[in-house]
Amino acid sequence: MKVITAYCNLRADECLVNGEVVARWDAGSEDSWFKQIYKQQELAYPKFYKMDVLSQAGYLASELIKRVNPGISEAYADDEIALVFANTSSSAETDRRFIQSYEGGGSPSPSLFVYTLPNIVLGEIAILNKWYGENMFAVLPKFVPGFYLDYSRILFASGSRALLGGWLEVTAGSTDVFLFMVEERESGTEFKEENLIHLSQTGAVAAY
């Protein structure tokens, strides 16, 4: 059966992998929250610093998932892991910054413009891992487990053997990131609606 073999939640002030907190936001740090995670987790991929927030979020969460599930890349051919991500506001945060680059006297920034598409994060993950598989980015009104369940059936029926799913909503005011790996296993946390909802809310506390 298809099971969720690892997952990562990124929120405004904590980062969890398989439900365990691995990093907490340091209000006293001058670094952005994502940069704090990058440093705390001792990740080394200088391109991280060029990425926009969506790509940084996708990079961090996918690397942390690989860390707890280290066999992923070896277990599959380079085109067997499909990437299916979604969010609500597309690349709005980077779109806003790109507009700022040319409004008010500046000139349009090419390094921002190339990130003004939501699917760029899929490209970043594919480049880093040399994954040549299927990619899709959808824009949905809210996190809908059925979207991933339905589309994964199509992918698993047409050559993909694993799925990295993602909900990546990162705006100026909020961070709601949930990445999950789906693989075929004898047992484990079944890839189904209730589990996706439950795991997507892992670590969410009322105090937020």
Add this chain to the structure above:
Amino acid sequence: MIYIGAEVIVGPLGDTAEDNWEALSENRSGIAPAPAVGFNKEAIHLSKIAGLSGPLRFQQLVIKALAVLKERIDASILTSDRTMVLISSTKGALDDNLHDPFSETCAAVMHAFNLAHLPVVISNACISGVLTLNVAGNMVGVGQYDHVIVIGCDVASDFVLYGFQSLFAVSDKPCAPFDAARNGITLGEGCGAALVSGTQSVFKNRPLELLTGTSANDANHISGPSRTGEGLVRSVMKTMNKHGVGAEEIDFICAHGTGTVFNDEMEAIAFGRLSLSDKPLNSLKGYFGHTLGAAGVIETAVCMQMMRNGMLIKSLGYRDAGTSVPLNIILENEPKKLRTILKTASGFGGGNASLMIRNL
């Protein structure tokens, strides 16, 4: 069998596939110089829809295209819960709502046509259209829906134009895909639509067969095409293998052909590796400009018109061979019976997608 039909094109050359076909068969282009639109107030060639201005341009186009499509199908399926609408777009209604470019349009379309489901948006840069047609075919194929309507739409904006200008990727003349003197894209706007269904009788006119394809990432660069064409080669190979179609069966290739030096070169290398370089090939960007998320749907709709009319359409803007691997670019319109065609797309984020259409 998965059928595709009821194709619609709303763009600078007309509001129906037939209007557009008439323009294409006369090799008329929607591209024209637009004064003072560039970041430095320079004139730039664009393919813009006359009369489309002001707020809600994206929403207007999507609703117009679906209204035209509705006339070409059994309209009762629109309100069925077995029907899904997919919208393929890169920037949606960015000019209306920067922070939420799609929700309002999806809600308006659902309301206007009394749809059972809220449309889903697929946003994968320039492969969005071909990818979404494949998703539609797969949804029908596995039985998730009986009918899936695909609407591809993007509108021209300062945002996108300035962005491509910042990358020095805008052509100083109408774009010239695959030509030796090509130097960039011409931005376009438009909307394409088609119905994908397992039921032949819901189409008022004869549908064609959709042979759904596969997408593949280049795993190379977020904004630069692969130098080996690896992702495009993989996508096309899988698409052909999936249906047991050999190179000898492909009658025509509708390439992506943006008109940038590196994209067109990448495609030529990929088609060479695929032993498809001798196939009659065109890019339709010389007629429509680059319509981004709409391109794959508009261009597939044109392919369907080419098949229905038995005519190869000249690749507008091409004069002299300009790729390291020679291609068989269509120089003049030419009557030809087309049974199986290949449509490809490649884009930012390293995406590549392909599909085939077969005449029944």
